[in-house]
Amino acid sequence: MKFLEERIRRDGKIGAGNVLKVDSFLNHQMDVPFLCEMGKEFHRLFGDEGVTKVLTIEASGIGIAALTAQYFGVPVLFAKKTPTNNISGDIYTAEVYSYTHERTYTIYVSKDFLLPGDRVLIIDDFLAKGSALLGLLDLVKSAGAEAVGAGIAIEKAYQDGGSVVRGTGLRVESLARIASMSVEDGVKFVGEE
Amino acid sequence: MKFLEERIRRDGKIGAGNVLKVDSFLNHQMDVPFLCEMGKEFHRLFGDEGVTKVLTIEASGIGIAALTAQYFGVPVLFAKKTPTNNISGDIYTAEVYSYTHERTYTIYVSKDFLLPGDRVLIIDDFLAKGSALLGLLDLVKSAGAEAVGAGIAIEKAYQDGGSVVRGTGLRVESLARIASMSVEDGVKFVGEE
Numbered sequence: 001m002k003f004l005e006e007r008i009r010r011d012g013k014i015g016a017g018n019v020l021k022v023d024s025f026l027n028h029q030m031d032v033p034f035l036c037e038m039g040k041e042f043h044r045l046f047g048d049e050g051v052t053k054v055l056t057i058e059a060s061g062i063g064i065a066a067l068t069a070q071y072f073g074v075p076v077l078f079a080k081k082t083p084t085n086n087i088s089g090d091i092y093t094a095e096v097y098s099y100t101h102e103r104t105y106t107i108y109v110s111k112d113f114l115l116p117g118d119r120v121l122i123i124d125d126f127l128a129k130g131s132a133l134l135g136l137l138d139l140v141k142s143a144g145a146e147a148v149g150a151g152i153a154i155e156k157a158y159q160d161g162g163s164v165v166r167g168t169g170l171r172v173e174s175l176a177r178i179a180s181m182s183v184e185d186g187v188k189f190v191g192e193e
Numbered sequence: 194m195k196f197l198e199e200r201i202r203r204d205g206k207i208g209a210g211n212v213l214k215v216d217s218f219l220n221h222q223m224d225v226p227f228l229c230e231m232g233k234e235f236h237r238l239f240g241d242e243g244v245t246k247v248l249t250i251e252a253s254g255i256g257i258a259a260l261t262a263q264y265f266g267v268p269v270l271f272a273k274k275t276p277t278n279n280i281s282g283d284i285y286t287a288e289v290y291s292y293t294h295e296r297t298y299t300i301y302v303s304k305d306f307l308l309p310g311d312r313v314l315i316i317d318d319f320l321a322k323g324s325a326l327l328g329l330l331d332l333v334k335s336a337g338a339e340a341v342g343a344g345i346a347i348e349k350a351y352q353d354g355g356s357v358v359r360g361t362g363l364r365v366e367s368l369a370r371i372a373s374m375s376v377e378d379g380v381k382f383v384g385e386e
Contacts, residue, residue: 029306030269032262059251063269066256069225076223076256113222
């Protein structure tokens with residue numbers, strides 16, 4: 001079993017509506033030394049890809065992305081969801097549907113920081129239906145940059161996002177792949193069914 | 194001149210309405226190796242304080258907080274602005290007024306992760322009128338934890354947040370303190386007037 005799968009089994013909680021709560025170490029409280037280990041693993045997986053930039057989306061992707069990017073020695077760019085006057089110049093935009101919040105929102109990055117020559121590693125905490133990841137891919141394509149892959153913490157492999165995104169040709173590496181989960185039976189990972 | 198002040202002078206841009214744009218390295222694209230140097234400096238300043246947790250607020254504080262926390266070997270807890278079903282259990286809340294977005298919003302953390310014994314270092318990217326920082330302090334007090342200080346990247350020292358927050362007795366260390374800025378005259382730091 002992979003180290004993130006062990007951690008999910010130990011500290012993850014399945015709440016009402018079969019929501020996996022990992023807020024004790026991943027997306028509210030962040031176990032930083034543990035996230036550094038995840039970052040090293042992403043570097044082991046993608047270290048030969050000539051990555052020039054890590055791209056993620058606010059908010060819960062930012063910590064993992066920043067701790068990962070330090071092993072590559074490259075900047076992080078995080079896509080924003082909220083209009084702000086802190087961004088200068090022109091932007092690339094994409095549409096993302098949030099199943100958590102049940103609405104579509106526009107994500108964007110400044111054109112100044114996503115460049116045609118960039119080799120982009122996308123990092124995010126969850127992959128379920130793939131909407132956020134496809135939106136980030138759109139941003140990369142709009143810039144004429146190349147996505148070398150996606151490093152995902154937790155993939156809900158019983159939803160179709162993983163196959164949809166891999167179907168575009170993108171290499172997706174997930175540190176934990178959940179095959180099924182329920183309050184009654186707990187979490188089963190891919191390979192355990 | 195401090196290293197962040199040098200970087201602001203080199204790469205910061207003053208936009209319409211005297212907004213300081215540092216989106217090329219701090220709060221949109223993040224220069225991760227540079228942010229690591231900021232984290233080391235916060236560790237130099239607060240390393241003797243017995244910090245058990247770093248507290249910040251989504252979204253742009255998260256990267257700096259995570260990269261800082263690794264030098265302390267402690268977790269980050271980030272206050273959320275948006276209700277979500279990813280948080281379990283009871284929460285502490287505080288009100289924060291955003292001058293950027295011109296509205297009041299509620300920030301919250303789970304009671305599970307901010308504990309009476311915690312010695313909390315607050316990290317944020319900006320300190321201007323101090324509303325976010327005072328809100329984070331409220332959360333710490335609600336939990337019966339102790340705030341050992343605040344590590345701020347950029348303080349707008351011509352606004353009153355710094356004196357208000359220091360007036361509560363909190364130690365505030367800012368890596369860059371702006372005395373004044375304008376499109377015409379650029380940025381002047383405290384000590385340069």
